[in-house]
Amino acid sequence: LVRLSLVRAKFCEQLALQSRFKDYSSELFLMGLFSLIDSILDTQMDAIMDKLPIPDEIKDALSSETGDFMPFLKAIVAYERAEVAACADAVNQVGVAMKLIPEIYFESLRYANALT
Numbered sequence: 001l002v003r004l005s006l007v008r009a010k011f012c013e014q015l016a017l018q019s020r021f022k023d024y025s026s027e028l029f030l031m032g033l034f035s036l037i038d039s040i041l042d043t044q045m046d047a048i049m050d051k052l053p054i055p056d057e058i059k060d061a062l063s064s065e066t067g068d069f070m071p072f073l074k075a076i077v078a079y080e081r082a083e084v085a086a087c088a089d090a091v092n093q094v095g096v097a098m099k100l101i102p103e104i105y106f107e108s109l110r111y112a113n114a115l116t
Helices: 002-017 022-034 037-041 045-051 056-064 070-080 084-093 098-115
Strands: none
Touching (some): 037 045, 084 098
16 A cells, blocks of 8 residues: 555656646645555544644545545546546646656656665
8 A cells, every 4th residue: 555655646746747736746746645544544534634734735635535636636546447537537627638647657656666
């Protein structure tokens, strides 16, 4: 799960850098990193988010699946599940071409593999 969290973190960061959210790439990295923290800690996501001093945009996406950051999380989860239409919809919401997604994902895998 830690490796998958790293992949998600890098994916969200790299997707942000290709979008209008490039100024929020660090926050989106953090969102991806924390996207599986509930499973890692075996605790409800809401309880974890209440205790962390992180931006509300991250908390909204992870706790209630809402907000401007949610399409980034939807994109990576859909890509992991090979749900092409859902991934394309999420990627379109952030203004990135779908053709860039495989390379962003492979770069994210390389990043996670180098750290684990």
